[in-house]
Amino acid sequence: MNLGIYLTRSARHWPDRSALVCGDRTWTYARLEERANRLASALVRRGIGPEDAVASLAWNRGELVEAEFALYKAGVVRVPVNARLGRGEIEHILRDAPVRALIFDEAHRADALAAIAAAGTDCLPVALDAVPEEALAYDELLAEGDTAPVAVDTHEDAPAVLNFTSGSTGSLKAAVQTVGNRLANMRKTLMNDESRPRPDTRYLACGPITHATGMVLLAGVFGGSTTHVLPAWSAEAFLDTVERERITATFLVPAMLNAVLAHPGAADRDLSSLRSVRIGGAPVSPQRLRDAVALFGPVVAQGYGLAETTSVVAGLSSADIARAVAADPELLQSCGRAAYDTEVRVVDEQSRTLPPREVGEIIVRGPDCVSRYWKAPELSAQTFRDGWVHTGDLAWMREDGYLFLVDRKKDMIISGGFNIYSTEVETVLYEHPAVREVCVVGVPDEKWGEAVKAVVVTRPDTAVTAEEITDFCAARLDRFKKPRSVDFVPELPHNRNGKLDRKAVREPYWAHTDRRVH
Template sequence: MNLGRYVRRTSSHQPDAEAVVCGDVRMSYAELDEGSDRLAVVLRAAGLRRGDRVATLAANRAELVATEVALYKAGLARVPVNARLGVAEVAHLLRESGAKALLADAAHLDTARQALPGTDVATVLGYDGPSDLGEGYPDALAAAAREPVDVDCREDDTAVLHFTSGSTGKLKAAVQTYGNRLALMRKTVMNPETRVGPGSRQILAGPVTHASGMPLTGILFAGGCAVVMPRWDAEAFLATVERERATHAFLVPTMVNTVLALPDNRKYDLSSLRQLIYGAAPMSAARIRAAWDLFGPVLSQGYGCGETTSGVLFLSTEDHRRAIDGTDAELLLSCGRPPAEAEVRIVDESGAEVPDGEIGEIAVRGPDVVAGYLDEPDLTAESFRDGWFHTGDLARRRADGYVFIVDRKKDMIISGGFNIYAVEVEAVLHRHPDVFEAAVVGVPDADWGEAVKAVVVPHDGTAPTEAELIEFCAAHLARMKKPRSVDFADALPHNPNGKIDRRAIRERYWHGTERRVH
């Protein structure tokens, strides 16, 4: 198998159709096919062979799409590095992944320069041109021969190392195989609400290296156009819908909230939109109704994660309509039902399915679910049991199959679509000389879904300030992980085992909040 074959086939059917639009770049299918072939030739000339890993470190750009296709063609594994991570985190990802090549934009070359020592990276390509680290991407492609690259892959070959936070607070990689990615493509094109074919155009507003890029294989298979936003801006999004006559879009709730906050959001022509999918963080029923009023009857919601290679539960537009017109108002609190091949169960601690209406943990199995984490046998054994991935989300299922999340077993915070692990932030807070004890939880936030909240017990005789602790965290973590607020307490609640009771702390802030979907 080779996922790049589908781009080649689409190119033969409609060579002049636009495949990717990003800023001033408009790339046809013929150009995408040729450019990805040339990059695959460059990487193979550098000695990379099937299964080798290639990292990317860049903000959204059309070349990231060409890079993904090139890696599929060459049978290589992609290591997408979040462009917002700091030097230490980038270095960790490069070391853990064993990446042999790195493609980076000019804005992140300095980070790459500092992160590279001690890694296996031997080849660096600069998307914006040559540097002291290596050759420029445009020059390398121009000099490469144009020859089709089609490395035959097995379904269990690694396609993507999707890094996310783990139980110890460090980043870990869910190993997405070519079989997982093929299943992702199938579920994208089989669902009429997510299929983006000829004449359809989907806006990818977030980082295409992560959740926003999950639809790409389906778009390129079906012959649609991926409209990649270089960076998020609410007004630019509305202008892009109007200018490009976009038919589909994927946004995290934070993005929806910023659009709703624009005073002149109704001056744009949004009539081309047929589907706006949201997911990756909680969104209140009130905000969903406001979005329905602005965008029209086009909303749907997806629930999934890196371990499930995109969504495994889906709340359709018709589900939204039934909720908003009052036929079944409870549905606005649901994350939907399984739409494709993956099986979803609600299970107890032993893995046995609980009766409908009772609370248990969401467990998933199917061809889109990964087999485990890279070099993490203990964590894999903990999360993957008897063929099922245990998500850590607590939920109940209605008799008709709709799933409603009620809480989260894991202490993961999802803010603006990014996963933030409490332990990681707490570890930094405990390095501050004035902090005796600290707990970090996610709290409701109208714009971000959840915001990082620190509750701190200072050492006797000290008086750290909120601003001081926030800046201390910002200096040692990616800024998206820093607390947005700090509360001070004389003591923290502990459970009978002596551990901090985060659930009790979290409940103070979530009490009375009706929707806890991510």
């Protein structure tokens, strides 16, 4: 088994078709295949094989796609390092994983070289841009290889990707995504009529292609589509690219969606080429889904998944969302139903399946679900039990199988003995016309233990008071759920993948307390 064979096959079928576009550069399928083979064979000749890993540390660029397929071909484990990680975290990854080479861009040269030196491991520095004395040029490494197809045989249980993400404590952990997990992810994407890449698909990768945005690259190559990689995110660049390149499909995290919806010229752009706009990576409010449908048309879908599941495990189709907007408003709060061969359950503390509409933890299993974290047996034992991934997400399931997220276990607010789900309060706040973005957290309270606080970013040229915000919520929620206080801020923090960083919002309010609820 080798995941790189799909690029080889597509290059044979469509050699002159555009496979990849980034900035002013274009790769045909033939060119992408040629450069991936060169890199794969060069790594093999240097003795880097299936027991080894190669890491990448760069902002979005085409060479990251070349490297992904080269590593599939060579059977080498891929370690995509988030470009926003600090030097110490990069060093940790190099020490933790069997990284034999680190490919980096000019923006990360200092951190890459310092981390390699500090880690003290046998790691080859490979520079994509200006080449320091202690590094090898990326193109020189490719010149060591040749263009003959490479397909090192691998087993479906062999690690393909170590996906390092921050846990709830802030420490890095790596979900071990196997060859079989990645293959299952590809099959699932191809089985979905809305997301299935075809030769006429032009997919815009807006976020880091090393993470969720790039999860469809393998399926895209299989289907003969063209992937447009956005070098740097901005709402303006997104709108320009969709309009100019006649993009047909894209993926946005909610923070990106908020930015596009807030762009003053968005409604004047020609976005009619879009056939699929998928929202994921974090919960999205019903109001924002309505706004997205108003802007993009009835092509908006959303999905729920984790690094531990490799891909989407539940989805709300564009037809579901259109129906919800027209006649089933409750459904707009759902993240969808189980996707294809994934099993999804909502369970209690003893892992017993709960009846409809009772809140419990989501657990999932399927061929795309990973079974362990890298070098973390205790954490693995907590998360992966009896073949199920215990997500740490709280939800309830409707009688017809639709799943409704309510919160992370660790984010649930307990005030006066009542459980309050931050996302429920945020859903109401997003309906206020002055609210652009909001984060609801629990803050210390002597009487109640925790109190609900809303931290709000308002829309430009709007004026609203804290009292108006709390009154708005009081009219729509049980009174114990309404915010007890409101702070207005110019912007909210987001983590390295563009998700709202709830922990960073909460931290200042608990910084000087002796007892912490979470």
